[in-house]
Amino acid sequence: xxxxxxxxxxxxxxxxxxxxxxxxxxxxxxxxxxxxxxxxxxxxxxxxxxxxxxxxxxxxxxxxxxxxxxxxxxxxxxxxxxxxxxxxxxxxxxxxxxxxxxxxxxxxxxxxxxxxxxxxxxxxxxxxxxxxxxxxxxxxxxxxxxxxxxxxxxxxxxxxxxxxxxxxxxxxxxxxxxxxxxxxxxxxxxxxxxxxxxxxxxxxxxxxxxxxxxxxxxxxxxxxxxxxxxxxxxxxxxxxxxxxxx
Numbered sequence: 001x002x003x004x005x006x007x008x009x010x011x012x013x014x015x016x017x018x019x020x021x022x023x024x025x026x027x028x029x030x031x032x033x034x035x036x037x038x039x040x041x042x043x044x045x046x047x048x049x050x051x052x053x054x055x056x057x058x059x060x061x062x063x064x065x066x067x068x069x070x071x072x073x074x075x076x077x078x079x080x081x082x083x084x085x086x087x088x089x090x091x092x093x094x095x096x097x098x099x100x101x102x103x104x105x106x107x108x109x110x111x112x113x114x115x116x117x118x119x120x121x122x123x124x125x126x127x128x129x130x131x132x133x134x135x136x137x138x139x140x141x142x143x144x145x146x147x148x149x150x151x152x153x154x155x156x157x158x159x160x161x162x163x164x165x166x167x168x169x170x171x172x173x174x175x176x177x178x179x180x181x182x183x184x185x186x187x188x189x190x191x192x193x194x195x196x197x198x199x200x201x202x203x204x205x206x207x208x209x210x211x212x213x214x215x216x217x218x219x220x221x222x223x224x225x226x227x228x229x230x231x232x233x234x235x236x237x238x239x240x241x242x243x244x245x246x
Contacts, residue, residue, distance in 0.1 A: 002155035003197040003208055003242065004170075005178060006048040007038075007056045008073065008136055011192045012114050015059040021113050022055050024093050025075070026132040035059065047246070048198055051174045052131055056196065064115050064192045068100050070183075070238060071193040073118045074107075076127040076134035083108070087120050116192055126177075133176040135167075136195065139183035140236050146180040149235050152215050154197065187237045190222070194239040196229075201245060205230070209242055 012018035016030075019037025023030040031038045031045040039055040040046065047054075077083040087108045091097075098111040106122040119137075121127065127134035140146045147166035151158055156168040156178060166180040178195075199208050209230045213219070220231040220239055228244040 003153060003199055003212075004048075004155060005053050005136070005195050006198045006243070007054045007196045008071075009194050009196050009241065010055060010057045010112075010116060011060045011064070012057050013060065013063055014114070015057040018112060018114055019055075019057040021093055021095070022057065025090055025095075025112075026055070028054075028132070051170075053133060053136060053176050065189060066115075067189050069117055069191045069193045070139040070187050071191050071195070072116070072137050073133055073193075074127075074135040074137055074179075075118060075120050075132060076130050077121060077123050078128070079123050083120055083122055090120065114192075129174075130176045135177040135179045137179045137181060138238060139185075139187075140180045140238075141182065141186065142236070143180045143182050145235060149215055149217075150178070150180070153212055153217075153234075191239055194241065196241045196243050198243045199245055203245075205242060205244055212242070 010018065015037045019030045019039055022039045026039065028039050029042045031040065033045060037057040038045065039057065040049050041052055075086065077086055090110055094113040095110040098109045098117050100109055100117060102109050108120040109117060110120065111117050121134055143164060143166040144161060147158060147161045150168065155171060157171045159167045159169055164182045168178045199205050212232060216235040217232040220233050222231055224231055230242045231239065232242065233239055
């Protein structure tokens with residue numbers, strides 16, 4: 001038994017506007033299958049997408065805080081010119097420059113229209129075939145501990161595990177990476193961005209949730225009430241959800 005990351009959940013006061021931003025940013029399409037704005041590859045809604053980790057923008061009444069999210073997206077580029085062009089296009093779409101203490105780095109830190117940080121990376125060979133999202137990045141205190149938990153939680157393959165970073169990718173070698181980076185500071189407030197995981201057909205969702213609890217996950221009550229998904233936190237307190245199969 002194992003789970004697969006299928007989407008990044010982003011909370012927004014105006015999910016339609018933020019969804020449009022991310023659709024244009026990624027070159028994908030925005031869909032309205034229900035009460036959220038789902039952003040996935042163009043050509044029609046496919047869920048779960050067989051390759052991409054998509055974006056689901058969920059409406060919430062409360063605006064975000066000024067606290068930096070502990071989860072963010074890194075966007076891939078193919079050349080220095082592409083990085084410059086993409087950054088300019090994102091700023092024109094409503095992104096704003098963001099200072100998270102990064103200093104002088106070769107990547108560009110921006111925030112979406114509701115303040116969720118993301119990075120436009122300089123071209124890197126490792127991300128040449130990921131699609132527009134190079135990586136989903138999680139700030140953490142102990143990448144090795146995160147690798148132990150997430151390596152058991154999901155069926156992705158570890159690519160690097162050190163004291164400073166742990167990275168995973170789909171066993172099929174497609175789509176983005178999931179990366180855990182050692183980062184100063186501790187998680188203090190709920191994130192506006194989190195991962196959603198999905199069981200495989202034939203697997204039992206409740207059995208998967210029980211397995212995650214045994215690995216160190218903790219139940220999370222966000223006032224969600226009676227819903228078909230289960231909200232949990234990993235051993236460092238990062239929120240994530242286990243979705244129900246369609």
